Amino acid sequence: MTTESYRLIPEGSPAFSFKQVEAVLARAFGIADGKRKTFVARLQQLQKLGLPAGTNTGRGSRAAYSTWQICEFQLYLDMLNAGIPPALIAARFATAPLYASDGTGRFSEKMAIEGRAFYMHLRINALDHLSSDSDTTPSADSPTHTAYSCGADLAQVLSSAQGCPGLLIDSAARIRSLREALAIEVPGTTDIPLFQHYADE
Numbered sequence: 001m002t003t004e005s006y007r008l009i010p011e012g013s014p015a016f017s018f019k020q021v022e023a024v025l026a027r028a029f030g031i032a033d034g035k036r037k038t039f040v041a042r043l044q045q046l047q048k049l050g051l052p053a054g055t056n057t058g059r060g061s062r063a064a065y066s067t068w069q070i071c072e073f074q075l076y077l078d079m080l081n082a083g084i085p086p087a088l089i090a091a092r093f094a095t096a097p098l099y100a101s102d103g104t105g106r107f108s109e110k111m112a113i114e115g116r117a118f119y120m121h122l123r124i125n126a127l128d129h130l131s132s133d134s135d136t137t138p139s140a141d142s143p144t145h146t147a148y149s150c151g152a153d154l155a156q157v158l159s160s161a162q163g164c165p166g167l168l169i170d171s172a173a174r175i176r177s178l179r180e181a182l183a184i185e186v187p188g189t190t191d192i193p194l195f196q197h198y199a200d201e
Contacts, residue, residue, distance in 0.1 A: 013192060013193070014067075014186075014192070015065065015066060016064070016066075016070065017064070017065075018043075018062070020065075020185065020186055021043070021065050021069075022036075022039070022040055022043060023186075024070060024181045024186065025039075025070070025077065025181070026039055027184060027185055028178050028180075029081075043077075046073070046076055046077075046089070047063065049086055049087070049090035051076055051090055051093060052069040052073055052093075053097050054069065055069060067182075067195070068099055068100075068105055068195055070182070070194075071099055071105060071175060071178060071194055071195075072093070072098065074178050075099070075169070075171075076093070078167070079122070079167060084124060084167070098120075098148065099195070101148075106195045106196070107150075108120075108171040108174075109193065109195050111172035112171075112175040116152060116172060117152060117154070117170045117172050117173065118150065118152055118170065118171050118172040119150060119152070119153075119157045119168065119169070119170055119171070120148055120149070120157070120168070120170075120171050121148060121158065121160070121167070121168050121169075122168075123148060123164045123165070124166050124167070150171070178194075179194070
């Protein structure tokens, strides 16, 4: 499935170099100057695992990032920050970006612009296989390890989570912080949309 089929890339959206992406994310996460090399190593680790989708271009090719991919990067760093292993993140999102699902990116950005919240609860299901008598253990790349629920109503999102442990994120707030960092690190990008929107939105 291509990124175009996800309707993720805004028309006329610029492409960003890895250096620009690193600068934007470092500002968004408040990374100290003396720790930037370690931060870059974290980003490169995710990239080697095929994250975000479409950027692991192989030897001899420089990755060019779209705005939605920077948002995905931010999400994966939030997950790393919460202690979720890189391999588990890659297993779920390397072929199915979260912000592509059901217009999640579009809705998150819309709520961010309106100054509202949009919650995502990412359920970490790494032990699900233990609830079955089957001797089969899911492989490390099983996409069933992680599920999610989202919406503007926090109570409803948590109710959908059914008490399962996971990571709760206000994706609208996260996107606002990313837009602010992008505007500072890459002048001229203040008004560009991060996701493709429909005409009536």
